[in-house]
Every structure is written in structure tokens, then in C-alpha cells.
Amino acid sequence: MNDRADVIVIGGGIVGTTTAFFLSRRKRSVILLERGLTGQQASGVNFGGVRRQGRALAQLAMSNRAMETWRHSRELLGEDVEFLPSGHTRVCYHAHDAEYFHRYANDARDHGLDLEVLEGEALFRRYPFLGREVLAASISPLDGHANPRLAAPAFGRAAARAGARVVENCEVVRVEKEAGGFRVESAAGTVYRAEQVLICAGAWANTLSTELGEPVPLVARGPQMAVTEPVPYVFKDSMGVYTSNKAESVYFRQIPRGNIVLGGGPPGIADIATRRASVLPENTVAQVAQFCRMVPALGALNLIRVWSGVESYLPDSEPIISPSSKVDGLFYAFGFSGSGFQIGPGVGETLAELLDTGSTPIPLDSFSIRRFLNSVPMRAESATSETS
Ligand SMILES: Cc1cc2nc3c(=O)[nH]c(=O)nc-3n(C[C@H](O)[C@H](O)[C@H](O)COP(=O)(O)OP(=O)(O)OC[C@H]3O[C@@H](n4cnc5c(N)ncnc54)[C@H](O)[C@@H]3O)c2cc1C
Numbered sequence: 001m002n003d004r005a006d007v008i009v010i011g012g013g014i015v016g017t018t019t020a021f022f023l024s025r026r027k028r029s030v031i032l033l034e035r036g037l038t039g040q041q042a043s044g045v046n047f048g049g050v051r052r053q054g055r056a057l058a059q060l061a062m063s064n065r066a067m068e069t070w071r072h073s074r075e076l077l078g079e080d081v082e083f084l085p086s087g088h089t090r091v092c093y094h095a096h097d098a099e100y101f102h103r104y105a106n107d108a109r110d111h112g113l114d115l116e117v118l119e120g121e122a123l124f125r126r127y128p129f130l131g132r133e134v135l136a137a138s139i140s141p142l143d144g145h146a147n148p149r150l151a152a153p154a155f156g157r158a159a160a161r162a163g164a165r166v167v168e169n170c171e172v173v174r175v176e177k178e179a180g181g182f183r184v185e186s187a188a189g190t191v192y193r194a195e196q197v198l199i200c201a202g203a204w205a206n207t208l209s210t211e212l213g214e215p216v217p218l219v220a221r222g223p224q225m226a227v228t229e230p231v232p233y234v235f236k237d238s239m240g241v242y243t244s245n246k247a248e249s250v251y252f253r254q255i256p257r258g259n260i261v262l263g264g265g266p267p268g269i270a271d272i273a274t275r276r277a278s279v280l281p282e283n284t285v286a287q288v289a290q291f292c293r294m295v296p297a298l299g300a301l302n303l304i305r306v307w308s309g310v311e312s313y314l315p316d317s318e319p320i321i322s323p324s325s326k327v328d329g330l331f332y333a334f335g336f337s338g339s340g341f342q343i344g345p346g347v348g349e350t351l352a353e354l355l356d357t358g359s360t361p362i363p364l365d366s367f368s369i370r371r372f373l374n375s376v377p378m379r380a381e382s383a384t385s386e387t388s
Helices: 014-025 057-071 073-077 095-109 120-126 148-161 202-211 281-294 296-300 340-357
Strands: 004-010 030-033 088-092 116-119 136-140 165-167 172-178 181-186 191-199 219-222 225-228 238-241 251-254 260-263 268-271 303-307 311-313 320-323 330-334
Touching (some): 004 014, 014 148, 014 330, 014 340, 030 148, 030 191, 057 073, 057 095, 073 148, 095 116, 095 136, 120 136, 148 165, 172 191, 191 202, 191 340, 202 311, 202 330, 225 281, 238 281, 260 281, 281 296
Parallel strands (some): 004 030, 004 191, 030 165, 088 238
Antiparallel strands (some): 088 136, 116 136, 172 181, 181 191, 219 268, 225 260, 238 251, 251 260
């Protein structure tokens, strides 16, 4: 078995699997090393929101690129990841948030995202089920949702079919620069070599970047999820409350089978050592109260399951998607702060282009690791969070 490639990708979440997929399509040889199974961490347990609206404008070019991949995922992957472009709607309760919807819609148009903002009677004609505290809605008709359990493993399999070597149950413990490239060592003592390395190890990436001289203030938190019993399929849009008050935030999507998946509110605790994130019962109670405030008729539904996942957050809630500031040939992509699932394939395609050609038309300055130069690790409690 060849343990040498053009590129070693460390981490098999949505970012790693899509980068390996797009690199392989460019005929670059790739080894993807994943500690557990592809899509086992945040990428496999998230809410499944494929949402562009609400992202920082700097993310929209990559987010639009990702949307093209989601739209063509069935042809590209040869399997169905249950992507439904059924629309994404954000609603708000406060006048300043309604004003923000209009401002954001104007700005987003220049970045290739068309939104419709509704208020008053028009709003309740379109969404008669919404609670009467809702003031405005911002609708992104081409956004939607997908099944996170299926997506990253499907990209991993497609990468392997395109020529990538995908090695699961392989924990990377050391990355070293050597003449002509990198030496990457696994916990089992296997050595892999490549000219370029991408570290996209989610909440664990900081351990590796610190050893390479680039510590960042990354923290792990656990967004809180729940799912209801199945009921008739009526909610096509994925919907959520936009608010600067985290306690009011809630979002939901209904899958065609009838279950409603919901999330939102303050995150719980996530532990990178045990790789576990817990659901705090008080968060679930508060989440259900906000769910009923948004759509009062859903108050009678029973929850059948709750869960969380280990997600990585940076202080400005923007990811690092960046060449290393210190080591030639080394690249990073992590810290997606609750919003990496949708944009993941766009990040993967952009990184594949950057690693292959040395440049990309997508502006990446806002995501440079340099913004955290000289930073010290942060305490988990001070993280900010915004999940789909
Ligand atoms: C509950 C929840 C809900 C969310 N909802 C949404 C949503 O609706 N929409 C959205 O866009 N985003 C959402 N997110 C965020 C999104 O899931 C993440 O931002 C995204 O999946 C991150 O992908 P990743 O590939 O960077 O990281 P991960 O999926 O965490 O993958 C990193 C991988 O690296 C591996 N790894 C770590 N260390 C090593 C090592 N030393 N050697 C080898 N492998 C290693 C891990 O095992 C892991 O598989 C949510 C997150 C959570 C947790």
C-alpha cells in the first residue's frame, strides 16, 4: 500500500471528505486520515441545515459554490444524501431585527444570494401557522436541508472511487516538516508522506496546529438538538428565529417521513477528550418553549430523542480556511462555529483548487489564521455560538 501522496488530509468530516473528493477529481493523489469513521463527529450529527442566508457576506462566495455541489450531489456522488432545496425562512420578533433583514437582503444580493422579506399580512398569508409575535420573515427559496448522517461518508466513498486513499480508524499524532514535504505519523506508528498537508480536524485541530507553532483560541461546544414524533408532512421550509438574544433562538425542519428536527438556544458542554457533547435538560425545555412561541400548534408534539455533537468555535464565529502562516505547504480549515455543514463542500472545492493551483478566485483573507497570531487558548465558557 502506498503511504506517499501529493496531499494528506487529516480529518474525515464534511471538509476533509469534500476536499479529498475535489482533489481526486483534479487527479491529485490524496490520503485522507480519519481517527474514527468519516462523518462521525459534527458533520454526521448536525441539524442538517443547508442555509446560506445569515452567513457573513465574506462566506457567501464559498457558500454559493457549496450550493452548486448540494444541488448536483446525486449525480456527483452516485447516491442520495436527501438534499431538499425546499427553502429556508428566518423570522424575527424585534423591529431592529426586521430592519436588519432588509439590510442583509440588499447586501446579500450583491453576493449572489436573492432573498425575499415579508412583513404584516403578507407574512401571515404565506405562513398562517406562525405565532403572532413574529414581525418579519426573510426567505431564501433555494436553500434547504440534507441528511448529515449520509453526506460526509458519501463524499468519502466518492473520493475513494475517484482515486483517494481513505484510511479510517487512523489517529494522526504527529505532523512534521521534512525535506520535500511532510511526515505524518499515526497512533499505530504508520508513517505517511506528502508534499502538502491539510488539517481539518474539527474541534481537535488546535492540538495539531499548536504543535506546529500556531495555537488558536478554539473551544468546543455542543449545540442542542431534538426530534419529534412523526406527523403529516406540511413544513417544507427549514425555519428558524433570528435574534441577538440566544435564549430566543430556535430552528426546525421537517423530513418527508414526518419527524420535526429542532435545535437552537444556548449550547451545552462538549469534551474533546471523551469526544462527547451532552444535552442539558433545561436547554431542551427552553428550546421547546421557543418552538411553541414560533409555531404554537406544535406544542402538543412529543420529543422522541435529543442529542448534541462536538463543534469547534472561534471568538469571531468565522472559520479558519488558510495556508499556515509558518510552514510552507501546510493548510488549515476548522472552527466553523456552528455553520460548517452547508459551506463544507464549497470549502472543499476551494481548498482543492488552492492546493492544486496555488490560487483561488474565492477571497479567503477574512479566514486567515493570521488573525489569531499571538493568541492564547480561551476558556470554553467565553465562546460565542450561532448554529443553523
Ligand atoms: C449539533 C450540531 C448542529 C449543527 N447544525 C448545523 C447546520 O444545521 N448547518 C451547518 O451548516 N452546520 C451545522 N453545524 C456545524 C457543522 O456540523 C460543522 O461546522 C461541520 O460539520 C464541521 O465539519 P469539519 O469537517 O470541520 O469537522 P468534523 O465533522 O468534526 O470532522 C473533523 C474530523 O477530524 C477527525 N479528527 C480529529 N482529530 C484527528 C486526528 N488527530 N487524526 C485523524 N482524524 C482526526 C475527527 O474524528 C472528525 O471526524 C452543527 C454542528 C453540530 C455539532
